[in-house]
Every structure is written in C-alpha cells, then in structure tokens.
Amino acid sequence: xxxxxxxxxxxxxxxxxxxxxxxxxxxxxxxxxxxxxxxxxxxxxxxxxxxxxxxxxxxxxxxxxxxxxxxxxxxxxxxxxxxxxxxxxxxxxxxxxxxxxxxxxxxxxxxxxxxxxxxxxxxxxxxxxxxxxxxxxxxxxxxxxxxxxxxxxxxxxxxxxxxxxxxxxxxxxxxxxxxxxxxxxxxxxxxxxxxxxxxxxxxxxxxxxxxxxxxxxxxxxxxxxxxxxxxxxxxxxxxxxxxxxxxxxxxxxxxxxxxxxxxxxxxxxxxxx
Amino acid sequence: xxxxxxxxxxxxxxxxxxxxxxxxxxxxxxxxxxxxxxxxxxxxxxxxxxxxxxxxxxxxxxxxxxxxxxxxxxxxxxxxxxxxxxxxxxxxxxxxxxxxxxxxxxxxxxxxxxxxxxxxxxxxxxxxxxxxxxxxxxxxxxxxxxxxxxxxxxxxxxxxxxxxx
Numbered sequence: 001x002x003x004x005x006x007x008x009x010x011x012x013x014x015x016x017x018x019x020x021x022x023x024x025x026x027x028x029x030x031x032x033x034x035x036x037x038x039x040x041x042x043x044x045x046x047x048x049x050x051x052x053x054x055x056x057x058x059x060x061x062x063x064x065x066x067x068x069x070x071x072x073x074x075x076x077x078x079x080x081x082x083x084x085x086x087x088x089x090x091x092x093x094x095x096x097x098x099x100x101x102x103x104x105x106x107x108x109x110x111x112x113x114x115x116x117x118x119x120x121x122x123x124x125x126x127x128x129x130x131x132x133x134x135x136x137x138x139x140x141x142x143x144x145x146x147x148x149x150x151x152x153x154x155x156x157x158x159x160x161x162x163x164x165x166x167x168x169x170x171x172x173x174x175x176x177x178x179x180x181x182x183x184x185x186x187x188x189x190x191x192x193x194x195x196x197x198x199x200x201x202x203x204x205x206x207x208x209x210x211x212x213x214x215x216x217x218x219x220x221x222x223x224x225x226x227x228x229x230x231x232x233x234x235x236x237x238x239x240x241x242x243x244x245x246x247x248x249x250x251x252x253x254x255x256x257x258x259x260x261x262x263x264x265x266x267x268x269x270x271x272x273x
Numbered sequence: 274x275x276x277x278x279x280x281x282x283x284x285x286x287x288x289x290x291x292x293x294x295x296x297x298x299x300x301x302x303x304x305x306x307x308x309x310x311x312x313x314x315x316x317x318x319x320x321x322x323x324x325x326x327x328x329x330x331x332x333x334x335x336x337x338x339x340x341x342x343x344x345x346x347x348x349x350x351x352x353x354x355x356x357x358x359x360x361x362x363x364x365x366x367x368x369x370x371x372x373x374x375x376x377x378x379x380x381x382x383x384x385x386x387x388x389x390x391x392x393x394x395x396x397x398x399x400x401x402x403x404x405x406x407x408x409x410x411x412x413x414x415x416x417x418x419x420x421x422x423x424x425x426x427x428x429x430x431x432x433x434x435x436x437x438x
Contacts, residue, residue: 033345127340161341168341
C-alpha cells in the first residue's frame with residue numbers, strides 16, 4: 001500500500017519513537033506469557049479471574065444472558081430427562097459386565113457416591129479454536145481444575161480453567177482431549193481422541209482382531225492415573241474398520257452428549273489419583 | 274482526563290462488553306465474531322502503528338482472559354497484527370471502502386497470526402478449513418462495522434491531537 005507524503009513525513013519524524021513502544025508491548029506480552037505458564041494460580045491468574053468475573057457479571061444482568069424461550073427450556077428439560085434414561089441404560093449394561101468381572105475391578109472408585117456441583121452452561125465454544133464451554137459457577141461453588149464434567153447421558157469433558165464464578169470446560173471432542181475408554185460388551189480398552197466439537201472421536205490402540213462393532217457403548221475405563229472415574233458413558237461406536245495394511249483397527253465413536261443442546265451439567269468433585 | 278482519551282477508553286470497554294455479552298453467545302458457522310480484534314485494527318488504521326499496537330495488546334489480553342486460555346496467543350498476535358496494519362496504513366483509510374478492506378484483511382491477518390503463535394505456544398491445534406472459516410467469519414463481521422467505528426475514532430483523535438506518543 002502506497003504511503004502518502006504527509007504520513008511518510010510524520011512517520012519519519014515519529015519512526016525512532018515507534019519501535020520502542022511496540023517492542024515494550026511485545027516484551028510485556030512475552031513476560032506475561034512466561035509468568036502465566038510457569039506459575040499456577042499466580043498473580044496473572046488472579047487478575048485474569050477478576051477481569052473475567054467482572055465482565056461476566058455484566059453479562060449476567062444483560063437481557064441476552066438467557067437466550068432460551070419457555071418452549072426451548074421445556075424442550076431442554078425433556079431432553080435432559082431422556083438423556084438421563086439413556087445414560088442409566090448404558091450404565092446398566094456396563095454394570096452387568098462389571099458384575100461378571102467383580103474380582104478384577106473391586107476396589108476401584110465409581111461415580112455413584114461422588115459429590116456433584118450442578119452448573120448452568122453460559123457459553124458454548126467461547127474460543128474459536130478450542131472445543132470448550134463456559135459454566136456459570138467456579139471455585140466459590142467448589143469447582144476445581146481437572147474435575148470431570150458429565151450430564152445424565154454421559155461425559156462432557158473436564159474443567160481446565162476456573163475463576164471464582166466461572167469455569168471453562170474442555171470438551172472431549174477437543175483435539176487435545178484424550179479419554180481412556182472401555183467397550184462395554186467386548187471389554188476392550190482404548191483411548192478416545194477428539195477431532196473437533198461437532199465431530200466423532202477416534203479410538204486409538206484397538207487391536208486388529210478386536211470384536212468391537214458398531215452400536216457398542218464405550219465408557220470411561222478409569223484405569224490407574226486416569227483423569228476420569230470409571231463407568232461414565234462416552235459414546236457409541238459408529239465405525240470399526242481394518243484395512244489390509246493397517247496395524248490397528250480404526251474405530252470411530254459418536255459422543256454420547258450433544259454439545260449444542262447442553263443447558264446444565266454436573267461437575268464431579270473427583271480428583272484423579 | 275483528556276476527552277479524546279476518555280472516548281477511546283470508553284469505546285474499548287464497549288467493545289469488550291459487546292464481545293463478552295453478545296458475541297460469545299453468537300455463532301456464525303460455528304464461529305464467534307471477534308469485535309475486539311476488529312476494534313484494534315480500526316484503531317491501527319486510523320491512529321497509526323503505536324496506537325494500533327497498544328489497542329492490539331489490550332484487545333489480545335482481554336481475548337485471552339475471556340476465552341480462558343493461557344495468556345499469550347492473542348496478546349502477541351493481535352499486537353503484531355495491529356502494528357503491521359498501522360505501519361502500512363495511510364491517509365487513504367479516510368475512505369470507507371479502504372477502511373472496509375483494511376479491516377477485512379487485518380482481521381484475517383490477526384486470526385492467522387493467532388493460529389501461528391498459538392501453535393508455537395501449544396495452545397492451538399487446528400486444521401486449514403477451520404482457520405479459513407474462522408478468519409472469514411471474523412473478517413466479514415468486523416469489516417462492515419469498521420467505517421462507523423473509524424469515524425468515531427477520528428473524532429476522538431482530533432480531540433486528542435495534542436497527546437504525544
């Protein structure tokens with residue numbers, strides 16, 4: 001783009017003072033970046049929490065804060081009830097398999113007695129390159145980073161950021177999300193890897209001779225060091241293929257939870273061991 | 274406080290409120306508009322590189338805070354994008370169609386730089402189609418708003434003309 005004479009003259013006068021300012025800003029940005037990534041709950045986090053809560057408080061009093069009409073809310077309530085029933089069915093199938101292998105799984109924690117915090121979803125997909133949702137509760141309500149988030153039908157994700165009144169949940173469909181899963185019928189274990197918020201997830205580490213078939217339910221495996229307790233429905237197999245050159249079976253899961261219809265979720269006050 | 278600075282600060286806060294209250298709940302093709310980036314680009318196009326860099330810095334910082342990601346990706350990329358637009362801009366941005374195209378390109382540049390910086394910092398893992406979709410939506414939402422915002426900003430620069438950077 002051509003530079004006009006007037007602006008060029010001004011730039012020439014101003015140029016020696018232009019670079020230091022942008023360099024100072026970039027240095028401050030890099031300093032904040034380093035501080036934020038090398039400290040947990042440091043001063044940067046504290047200030048960010050206050051700013052986020054402040055603007056979110058403004059959002060809370062705004063007329064747009066609830067975008068659902070009465071009919072939509074009723075629809076969401078009925079869908080939640082249906083989701084609860086579907087979730088219980090999936091858990092019952094898994095419970096039957098668990099009963100047959102009780103001696104192997106005895107002693108592992110389950111979600112039945114885990115305290116929960118119910119939170120409303122205030123924003124879906126707030127960041128354009130993250131698969132995440134925002135909840136209307138935070139540390140004041142007992143929510144901490146790393147806690148699993150579920151609905152009646154299955155796993156949503158886990159809490160990755162908290163402030164006093166807000167939480168950010170990384171969805172299991174995020175490309176950086178890995179969830180250990182176990183197929184309910186065959187019992188095989190793999191890792192579900194996100195491929196995008198509205199897409200199916202890919203299950204890795206499934207052997208070629210696996211009996212995993214479309215329609216089979218997958219739940220969280222809850223193995224040692226897992227980020228999630230066992231038995232939470234994750235999804236249903238929609239594809240299970242193995243080509244002649246493949247070393248592993250390619251399995252795709254349809255997530256149990258439909259993110260676009262989320263209204264309220266339960267945050268499990270559970271910490272990975 | 275200088276009336277011009279007060280106007281600019283008020284506009285910046287208004288952009289932040291609009292972003293957090295309205296845009297975070299609006300979804301176009303699965304993308305949330307980013308008016309904070311648009312505001313920083315308009316500041317750069319009308320006020321020069323220094324003002325643009327400052328606006329980009331604060332717009333990026335607020336974006337990182339609002340989205341809950343670690344500080345850095347948006348802060349660095351928006352600062353650089355706004356500075357670049359401010360450096361390249363000249364008096365032709367007084368024309369509405371020029372400011373429209375400048376913000377269109379600047380917003381897309383900001384998104385691309387965000388992906389690049391985020392990729393280096395490990396915050397962003399995405400694919401080309403998503404980058405094109407996000408860049409397109411953000412640019413197409415910001416560009417039509419740019420001429421109006423630019424007019425208000427030029428009035429503010431005029432009031433603030435004695436302020437020395």
